[in-house]
Amino acid sequence: MRGDAVRLGVDVGGTFTDLVALSEGRLVTAKVPSTPRDQSQGVMNAVGASGVEAPAVVALAHGMTVATNALLERRGARTALVTTEGFRDVLEIARQNRPSLYDLARDRPPTLVPRDLRFTVRERMGPEGEIEPLDEESLGEAVAAVRGAEVEAVAVCLLFAFAHPEHERRVGEVLREALPEIHVSLSSEVLPEFREYERFSTTAADAYLGPRLAAYLRNLAGKAKEAGVPAPLIMQSSGGVVPINDAISDAAGCVLSGPAGGVVGAAYVGALGGYGDLLSFDMGGTSTDVAAIIDGEAQTTTETVVAGVPIKLPMVDVHTVSAGGGSIAWADAGGALRVGPHSAGAEPGPAAYGKGGTEPTVTDANLYLGYLPDGAKLGGEVVLSRERSEEALRKLGEGVGLDASEVALGIVRVANAEMVRALRVISVERGLDPREFALLAFGGAGGMHACSLAEELGMETVLIPRAGGVLSALGLAISDLRRDYVRPYLTGLADAEAGEVERRFGEMEGAAAKDLDGPQFTRRADLRYGGQSFELTVEAGAFDGLEARFHDAHERRYGYRMDGERVELVNLRLVATVPVEKPALEEGPQERDAEAGRRGASFDEGGASLVEVPVLDREGMGRGSEVSGPAIVEFGEATCVVRPGWRGTVDGVGTLVLERGR
Structure with missing residues (x-):
């Protein structure tokens, strides 16, 4: 591909590495086998296979599974923890819930930091500030213990550091000065929110993943430089990209890097075709990722648990099951x-x-x-x-x-039963009726199972994008630069002062303006009813209407509302984004016969008799092209099985829109 400005998106999957190149509305794709021993080699193989000239590349966005795999396989860095004296075992105590309620022999996954690598310092912060000063002698002992443990990373988590980080910053300063080769994560920087266990867990994950992610990304950056393309931008779990150094400093925020790109791509392609309410269904070689998209926006959550590790950072609300092509x-x-x-x-x-x-x-x-x-x-x-x-x-x-x-x-x-269960988790269990949504299927195997899943869920519409086989890579190529900020503000909503809310949002917007070039801001707030132990995030907008929006959101999610109940404000959140130019996908008219032959395929649930069905070449189809099931449509990087009773038409943006019983 030639052009003045080419944007690349490269997504590493368990089986294949996908690439999309965008330039002046044109789209070029490539798919190569993944290289599990060194994912960066697969990235560069994809760039080479695309035929893109290096000088034309202005951005390379990348989604990977390095952090996810490190957690799943427990192959992160050897990590220590420094915390307040008396709170060494917060990671071990965790919460009272168990992985399997009635299996008394089943234990939780092991903590990321074993007990012999957890060290303490004498100090104490309370809700109002310092209770006991930081003891420098105990700090020196902790630093010596960390040095003697020969760790690669250390997480620092002191009590009330989310509100009063002075002691924690001092501990971090001394550690970084004494042990400059060790990665240091401070909870006040990683997750300045209350709840000790989740803050400790998220910070420990950040430290545990930091060195592995840094090694991978610097290796990739070196290969990109040799190839003459820009340093990669890295997809975060929240659905936006950041430079490599920012990704390294926020390693825990990259655990859903790969799946997030697919949801961004699904939301974009669906919106172009006029579908704002979607269930995205990404079936690749190793796993299947599903997510809900409402009014064109991917839903996010701060309640994600990956490999038994709670990570309380904003992430696209994706549910993953181990049902892929492989x-x-x-x-x-x-x-x-x-x-x-x-x-x-x-x-x-x-x-x-x-x-x-x-x-x-x-x-x-x-x-x-x-x-x-x-x-x-x-x-x-x-x-x-x-x-x-x-x-x-x-x-x-x-x-x-x-x-x-x-x-x-x-x-x-x-496999279908497993994927239907996953779709129910992100729809029915979230208070959403799947019959009111369209199913947007992508990934190399998504189109082969989409109609069957839609039938199980009572859904009437299935969307198969033209770039469905590489939609995650497309999502990466069009992803905005994004940073997320949070400030705790635990108070009754009726007691919150509009001026104080504005001041705290102003602080975050000031920080965002320094981190990003001309960002756009979205204000959000975490709210709950008094006595609840969980929150809902809603758009902050006008402060006067915040309570009403919370009641509406609670009713949608949980099926009830308590209008007279006290509402509490927990956190203020800011999403800062710098939008990138997004192509207008257009589908031309059909120019040739799309039928590429016939093939025997089985659609009989009671047996395995083969039926001769038409096989259509998607490249030969165009705007307005129709298909009636049973049939098979072969895309460049994927295949769509159109089951009996389904009919479809290619729309103006290249999406095959399948409808049942019409």
């Missing part, structure tokens, strides 16, 4: 088919890849059922083999008394 099918002790959580990933991949994988996956089932063509080439180098898939399915079937066809149908049904 999820491995197996039989449990009772002979029931199961899918996941283990994945074949990119290496060795599904049996169909012929790269050493021998266990059947969802991809193998889809290939055997005719949804994917035998001999298809994926990512430029992977060739699918139906024969290898059949062999893997047959071996699994021998153990449960089923033939290959029955196993394939069973795998798809089990």
